[in-house]
Each structure stands twice: as structure tokens, then as C-alpha cells.
Amino acid sequence: MRHKYFRKTVRLVWKVCGIRVLLACGINIIDGLLPLTSIILLQSIVNELTSILSNPNYDFDSILVLLIIQFILLVVTSMIGSIDSINSANMEAKLDYYVGLLVIQKSISLPLAYFEDAEFYHHLDRITKGGYGNKLLSPIKTMLGIIKSSITxxxxxxxxxxxxxxxGILSILSAFPTLIIQTKFGRERFQLIRFQTPAAREAN
Incomplete structure (x- = not known):
């Protein structure tokens, strides 16, 4: 059932923000490869510095090129984060407008008898609170985060x-505790969001 809802969510987000979803995928793929790029570049810089220290007549051009590349990489990393934030905000705004319009159209066509049902009213209240874009993008962002982490x-x-x-073995073992903690807190956060509306209404 969860997979069914997830597929529907992906189809809806793709329908409203297709190009920007592709942009988000590209950003996460590049972001996932940046740590390895930084390590390889740092290794090259250290090797060049070692060569310079051992040979005073060593050509400095190569180390200067590597330092320039390192600076460009830092700029690209910062730009990717900014582009990702702007892209996510744009997708959320589009989804908020699109889904909000659908909810309004559906709500005004319902018979008044539905609004007397407490369960239905809880469900409608949870839906009409807004934040559709953030809620719809949340599982997709999680999936993209998993893809990025996997690439890294x-x-x-x-x-x-x-x-x-x-x-290599140590790198895999060190990643398991973080994965378990993120999975546990992700489930708890979902349950909190899922049931907070009825609890809040009963408290009032």
C-alpha cells in the first residue's frame, strides 16, 4: 500500500514539476560524487607538496593548478546547495498551488453530511492545513538523499x-549506525505528523 501511494506521489510531482525533478536528480548525483572528488584532489595536492619539499627545483605550476581546481570545487559545492534550495522552494510553491486548487474544488462539491463525520473532518482538517508541497516532496527528497548517500x-x-x-570494510561498517538511526527517527517523525491533527483537536 505504501508503495502504491509513493508511486502516485511521484507521478503527481512529475506531472507538476517534471523538469525540476530531473534537475534535483542531477544535483544529488553530482553532490554524491563531490566527496570522492575532494578526496582525490586532496590526495593529489598532498603528493605534489611532498614532491616540492623533496625537490626544491620542482615545478610549482601543477600545485597551483590543483589549488585553483580546489577553489572551483568549493564554489561549485556552495552553488549546488543554493541551486538545490531554490529548486526545492520552486517545486513546493508549484505543488502548493496545484494541490490546493484540487482540494478546494473537491471540498466545495461534497455534501454537507460529510462534514458531520468526525473522522472525515479530521482527515479534511489535516489536508487543508497546507504545506502540500513539503509533504509531497518529503518522500522524494528522502529517496534522492538515499541515492546520493549510496553514490557517495x-x-x-x-x-x-x-x-x-x-x-573498504571499515567504511561500510561505520555507515550502518547512522543508517539505523536515520531510519528510526524518520519513521517516528512520520507517525508524529500522521496523528498530530486528531490529538490536537481532542486537546482543544
């Missing part, structure tokens, strides 16, 4: 495995 983990694992297999 796999790329770093491959890099560390090439250095020594034990480093």
Missing part, C-alpha cells in the same frame, strides 16, 4: 578498497 558510499568504498580492502 559506493564511490568512497571503491576508492578505499583500491588502497586496502580492510579500509
Amino acid at each position: 558510499m559506493i564511490s568512497l568504498f571503491s576508492f578505499l578498497w583500491m588502497i586496502h580492502w580492510s579500509l
